[in-house]
Amino acid sequence: MQREIMVEAENLANALRIAATKLACPPERLRHKIIQEPRAGVLGLFSRKARVMAWFDDGAERHIDQAIHAVGNLDGNFVVEVRDTELLLTVFPPSGSGRAIDENSIFIELMEYEPEGLDEILLAQVAREADGAPHVIGKMDSSVSRDGKVEFQVADDAMTATMMLAPPRKGGRDISGQEIAVALVQAGIVHGIDANAVEKALQEKNYFHPMPIAAGSEPATGEAGVIAFMFRTDSHIVNFKEDKSGRVDYHDVDLIQEVRSGDVLARRVPAGPGKPGRDVLGGEIPARRGKEAKLPSGKNVFVDGNELKSGIDGHVSFEYGDVIVSPIYHVRGDVNLETGNIDYNGTVRVDGLIEDGFSVTTKGSLFVKKSIGKCRIDVAANLVVIGGILGRDEAVIKTGGDIVALFIEHSSVRAGRDVVVGEVILHSDVIAGRNLMMNGTRGAFIGGHVSTGSNITVRTLGGEGATRTHVRAGVKPDLLESTRSMDAELHDLEEKLAKIREALKLMETKGSQIADIERKRVLLMQSEAQIRTRIRVLSDALKNLGNKIETDSAHARIHVLDTALSGTRVEIGSTHLLLPTDVHYATFKKMAGEIKIFTYSERPAAGAQA
Numbered sequence: 001m002q003r004e005i006m007v008e009a010e011n012l013a014n015a016l017r018i019a020a021t022k023l024a025c026p027p028e029r030l031r032h033k034i035i036q037e038p039r040a041g042v043l044g045l046f047s048r049k050a051r052v053m054a055w056f057d058d059g060a061e062r063h064i065d066q067a068i069h070a071v072g073n074l075d076g077n078f079v080v081e082v083r084d085t086e087l088l089l090t091v092f093p094p095s096g097s098g099r100a101i102d103e104n105s106i107f108i109e110l111m112e113y114e115p116e117g118l119d120e121i122l123l124a125q126v127a128r129e130a131d132g133a134p135h136v137i138g139k140m141d142s143s144v145s146r147d148g149k150v151e152f153q154v155a156d157d158a159m160t161a162t163m164m165l166a167p168p169r170k171g172g173r174d175i176s177g178q179e180i181a182v183a184l185v186q187a188g189i190v191h192g193i194d195a196n197a198v199e200k201a202l203q204e205k206n207y208f209h210p211m212p213i214a215a216g217s218e219p220a221t222g223e224a225g226v227i228a229f230m231f232r233t234d235s236h237i238v239n240f241k242e243d244k245s246g247r248v249d250y251h252d253v254d255l256i257q258e259v260r261s262g263d264v265l266a267r268r269v270p271a272g273p274g275k276p277g278r279d280v281l282g283g284e285i286p287a288r289r290g291k292e293a294k295l296p297s298g299k300n301v302f303v304d305g306n307e308l309k310s311g312i313d314g315h316v317s318f319e320y321g322d323v324i325v326s327p328i329y330h331v332r333g334d335v336n337l338e339t340g341n342i343d344y345n346g347t348v349r350v351d352g353l354i355e356d357g358f359s360v361t362t363k364g365s366l367f368v369k370k371s372i373g374k375c376r377i378d379v380a381a382n383l384v385v386i387g388g389i390l391g392r393d394e395a396v397i398k399t400g401g402d403i404v405a406l407f408i409e410h411s412s413v414r415a416g417r418d419v420v421v422g423e424v425i426l427h428s429d430v431i432a433g434r435n436l437m438m439n440g441t442r443g444a445f446i447g448g449h450v451s452t453g454s455n456i457t458v459r460t461l462g463g464e465g466a467t468r469t470h471v472r473a474g475v476k477p478d479l480l481e482s483t484r485s486m487d488a489e490l491h492d493l494e495e496k497l498a499k500i501r502e503a504l505k506l507m508e509t510k511g512s513q514i515a516d517i518e519r520k521r522v523l524l525m526q527s528e529a530q531i532r533t534r535i536r537v538l539s540d541a542l543k544n545l546g547n548k549i550e551t552d553s554a555h556a557r558i559h560v561l562d563t564a565l566s567g568t569r570v571e572i573g574s575t576h577l578l579l580p581t582d583v584h585y586a587t588f589k590k591m592a593g594e595i596k597i598f599t600y601s602e603r604p605a606a607g608a609q610a
């Protein structure tokens with residue numbers, strides 16, 4: 001394709017049109033140079049045509065022009081390379097009005113490479129000619145490594161390792177990932193290597209900074225040993241079964257877990273061996289065996305290897321972490337005149353009832369098939385009454401463990417742990433170290449007072465008319481007893497103090513009529529000071545008890561599965577609420593110093609007010 005032509009025409013426009021046609025060029029891509037301007041002349045004389053040199057612009061010239069413009073004025077430059085043992089120098093000339101490279105700056109740069117030999121004459125020549133070609137101008141010491149380096153540090157316990165990178169010297173290169181892998185093996189670091197940490201350090205060129213790159217595997221501790229019991233450790237809890245009509249059969253219950261001398265009561269299952277670990281050098285770290293379980297101690301038992309066995313025939317129970325085998329005193333009928341009061345160093349089983357006026361004291365548990373009358377019962381462990389307790393306002397029942405009964409009526413009852421009642425508690429004073437549970441078919445607490453160290457769960461709470469029902473949750477029995485004792489003493493002291501003040505006042509008005517008045521005045525004033533001090537001590541102690549009760553009761557709950565009747569007094573800790581109306585399906589809990597009522601599903605009860 002013709003790229004440049006000379007065209008003549010009468011005027012410039014025609015000349016350009018002819019050129020575009022001949023070059024097959026779009027008008028906008030046609031470029032031209034005017035060689036001769038057209039002239040019309042005078043009377044046809046001395047006229048001349050327009051003459052232009054035209055060409056097709058394919059864009060190459062424009063690109064070249066743009067490149068030249070972008071380059072502008074460049075100073076000369078140089079590049080130094082190390083190839084094997086040779087030191088090479090390439091010098092580039094300046095462009096435009098740029099400055100040539102200074103020979104001295106090249107020399108300074110070359111000396112940083114620490115060459116073994118440098119041809120300074122050749123250096124001057126290469127700098128002067130600046131031909132853009134590499135020239136060997138010196139030699140390098142082949143015994144000196146110029147590449148980057150890596151160092152590893154292994155902890156004393158060999159459980160961690162760090163890596164530190166050093167940069168290359170002039171003419172050298174950074175150490176590669178493959179070289180680091182070889183160096184790790186040479187250093188003996190073969191386990192727990194973090195490849196990502198190594199790669200990151202290489203990418204970031206984080207020189208002279210120790211970075212963790214390997215960690216050993218800690219040994220796994222084996223499973224802890226356990227104790228497998230050969231008897232039910234919760235035997236004091238009776239799971240009553242209801243029939244289709246909702247009635248409970250309280251009679252067909254196996255209360256006693258009888259054992260013979262030599263029977264295995266518990267067996268120790270050894271702890272697991274664990275899994276060994278490994279340090280970064282590949283060394284094995286011995287596994288840590290799990291903690292061995294310890295066979296429980298107890299009474300009338302002995303250890304035989306990994307087994308705990310019964311030392312006597314009797315009843316086995318699990319009390320506060322101990323295995324107790326109690327000799328069984330079996331009353332095949334009632335406790336009455338025929339048996340007399342019972343004081344036994346073991347477990348007592350009564351197939352009948354305990355009649356009014358009799359007492360039973362045991363160092364083990366007491367199981368009664370029928371009922372208990374107005375009796376005094378003191379049981380170190382658990383009391384299970386398949387019938388109920390008919391106290392007639394005279395029964396005093398005390399246990400160190402749990403009490404399980406069908407009903408409790410007109411009795412004073414104290415349990416070290418839980419009180420579980422199937423049907424009703426009526427007009428009784430009940431204290432439970434932990435919980436009161438009455439979630440059976442009826443489960444009603446009507447009249448009287450109950451206090452628990454933790455929670456209360458009842459189906460129906462309170463009674464009609466003048467029946468007073470008072471429930472308190474979240475107060476441990478020992479704190480309750482201490483508070484009651486201190487309150488009683490404080491009340492007694494305040495009465496004495498009032499009498500002393502009255503007596504001293506009488507001495508002021510009738511002093512002459514009182515014999516030996518001075519001695520009596522001194523005695524009363526000393527007593528007054530002593531009582532004031534005791535009142536102050538008691539008041540401080542009661543305040544501290546109150547603070548502890550508030551703390552302990554923070555998580556206490558009273559659950560009513562059906563109805564809490566109006567007039568019932570509800571307390572959690574030292575905070576109380578007298579119900580003005582009936583409340584249904586409620587959970588009472590203390591929040592911000594007030595008792596709030598929620599539905600049993602923990603949502604606020606509709607219309608409930610604290």
